[in-house]
Amino acid sequence: MGGHLNINHLMFLGQGALWTIGLSLVALIGGGIVGFVIALARISPLKSVRIASAVYVQLIQGTPLLVILFLGYFGLAAIGLKVSPLAAAGASLTLYVAAYLGEIWRGCIQSVPKPQWEAAEGLALSRTQRMTKVILPQAIRIATPPTVGFMVQIIKNTSLASVVGFVELMRSGQIVNNSLFEPFAIYAIIAVTYFAMCYPLSLFSQRLEQRMGRGRSNLAPA
Amino acid sequence: MQQIPAASEPIVSLRDVKKSFGSLLVLDGVSFAVQRGEVLALIGRSGSGKSTALRCIDRFEKVDGGEIVVCGHRVDRPDVNLRALRQDVGIVFQSYNLFPHLTIEQNITLAPCAVKGVATAQAKDLARKVLAQVGLEEKLHAYPEQLSGGQQQRAAIARSLAMQPKVMLFDEVTSALDPELTAEVLKVIEQLAADGMTMVMVTHEMGFAKGIADRIVFMHRGKVHETGPASILTSPTTPELTQFVGTGNLKS
Numbered sequence: 001m002g003g004h005l006n007i008n009h010l011m012f013l014g015q016g017a018l019w020t021i022g023l024s025l026v027a028l029i030g031g032g033i034v035g036f037v038i039a040l041a042r043i044s045p046l047k048s049v050r051i052a053s054a055v056y057v058q059l060i061q062g063t064p065l066l067v068i069l070f071l072g073y074f075g076l077a078a079i080g081l082k083v084s085p086l087a088a089a090g091a092s093l094t095l096y097v098a099a100y101l102g103e104i105w106r107g108c109i110q111s112v113p114k115p116q117w118e119a120a121e122g123l124a125l126s127r128t129q130r131m132t133k134v135i136l137p138q139a140i141r142i143a144t145p146p147t148v149g150f151m152v153q154i155i156k157n158t159s160l161a162s163v164v165g166f167v168e169l170m171r172s173g174q175i176v177n178n179s180l181f182e183p184f185a186i187y188a189i190i191a192v193t194y195f196a197m198c199y200p201l202s203l204f205s206q207r208l209e210q211r212m213g214r215g216r217s218n219l220a221p222a
Numbered sequence: 223m224q225q226i227p228a229a230s231e232p233i234v235s236l237r238d239v240k241k242s243f244g245s246l247l248v249l250d251g252v253s254f255a256v257q258r259g260e261v262l263a264l265i266g267r268s269g270s271g272k273s274t275a276l277r278c279i280d281r282f283e284k285v286d287g288g289e290i291v292v293c294g295h296r297v298d299r300p301d302v303n304l305r306a307l308r309q310d311v312g313i314v315f316q317s318y319n320l321f322p323h324l325t326i327e328q329n330i331t332l333a334p335c336a337v338k339g340v341a342t343a344q345a346k347d348l349a350r351k352v353l354a355q356v357g358l359e360e361k362l363h364a365y366p367e368q369l370s371g372g373q374q375q376r377a378a379i380a381r382s383l384a385m386q387p388k389v390m391l392f393d394e395v396t397s398a399l400d401p402e403l404t405a406e407v408l409k410v411i412e413q414l415a416a417d418g419m420t421m422v423m424v425t426h427e428m429g430f431a432k433g434i435a436d437r438i439v440f441m442h443r444g445k446v447h448e449t450g451p452a453s454i455l456t457s458p459t460t461p462e463l464t465q466f467v468g469t470g471n472l473k474s
Binding site: 115116118119120121122123124125126129133134137138141 | 280282304305306308309311312313315317319320321322323332333336337378381382385
């Protein structure tokens with residue numbers, strides 16, 4: 001084909017960018033829900049639940065995302081499940097994000113000082129009430145900056161989904177480049193687009209951290 | 223199923239309670255009892271086991287042996303109903319432990335609403351009442367971080383009172399406060415004692431213990447070493463208590 005970069009190419013890249021956002025949302029929402037369960041499982045009163053969730057986290061954290069994506073795509077096909085690239089990438093990223101967010105959030109829950117648990121216990125609140133009314137509201141404040149920071153990682157990591165044929169921003173760039181052979185210009189556009197998606201979140205994360213830092217000194221008992 | 227203890231039956235009783243942390247024996251056969259309306263002060267050096275003994279009453283520590291009965295609950299048994307126990311027992315900590323994300327009013331109404339199912343409007347009335355008791359009505363809508371240490375501790379006492387406990391435990395509640403703030407918290411506790419509240423307190427304020435306690439339990443190396451009326455602080459019989467009250471613990 002050849003030719004010059006035109007509006008159609010840009011539209012195609014724009015579509016890819018939308019799929020990147022879509023896949024990021026699937027990964028964050030799916031991973032957020034599963035990750036919340038993982039976080040609670042990691043501090044469960046039941047030892048077997050704690051161990052099972054810890055094994056899950058270690059397995060995922062010790063495996064490259066690229067491998068998880070291949071396993072999701074080819075592995076599910078091997079056991080007879082025909083899945084679309086979107087479903088495979090969404091499921092793989094969900095498992096990946098869940099392990100990391102679960103671990104981040106476990107740390108945040110446990111960083112709420114132990115006396116807060118005891119005070120809630122002393123007031124006869126049930127475990128669920130202690131969690132929902134006392135611990136989680138405080139943990140969420142602590143968890144917000146690292147969670148937003150991790151979102152940036154996820155948006156960038158969705159580019160790996162291009163290897164299973166999912167046409168997101170990275171893959172659409174490859175396709176455009178295959179017809180234009182202008183790799184530098186095209187990958188520069190792609191880089192700028194990723195940056196434009198990630199930078200606002202990074203900025204937001206920094207601002208949250210600053211606000212948290214200010215709040216924390218106020219929270220220390222006199 | 224749980225009957226109100228008869229006048230002679232103690233509200234809190236510990237019998238031969240043993241507790242170890244690892245190889246460290248912290249409670250070595252501790253026994254004492256608290257009658258209704260009585261104020262008992264647990265005193266002793268750091269590490270003598272007095273705080274552990276107090277925490278065992280509300281089962282923040284599980285005991286290894288012995289018997290603890292609190293308002294009819296067998297606290298030493300594994301099947302004790304913890305939520306029922308803790309509705310009967312109020313506990314106030316050294317570090318206040320107010321919930322920083324909630325206003326003082328919300329701190330107070332949380333447990334009555336969540337545990338006892340008190341209606342919101344009623345719980346708010348209750349919050350005003352208990353805050354008046356500790357002299358903090360005007361702080362209803364403040365957040366804990368906006369209060370001084372003494373005010374936070376009084377708010378924590380109010381939060382505990384809102385559950386209408388049968389006995390209150392105080393774990394070194396003035397240790398983090400300067401003398402002036404200590405005085406305002408102690409005044410609140412004195413008023414509670416005057417109102418007939420049953421209380422067990424771990425304290426380093428010997429002058430206060432002498433003034434308010436009906437009975438003193440002096441702990442030494444995990445054992446009840448000497449016990450008796452407040453007068454034992456001025457005329458101790460054991461050399462350990464003599465040394466303890468003589469080593470600057472009697473604050474002027």
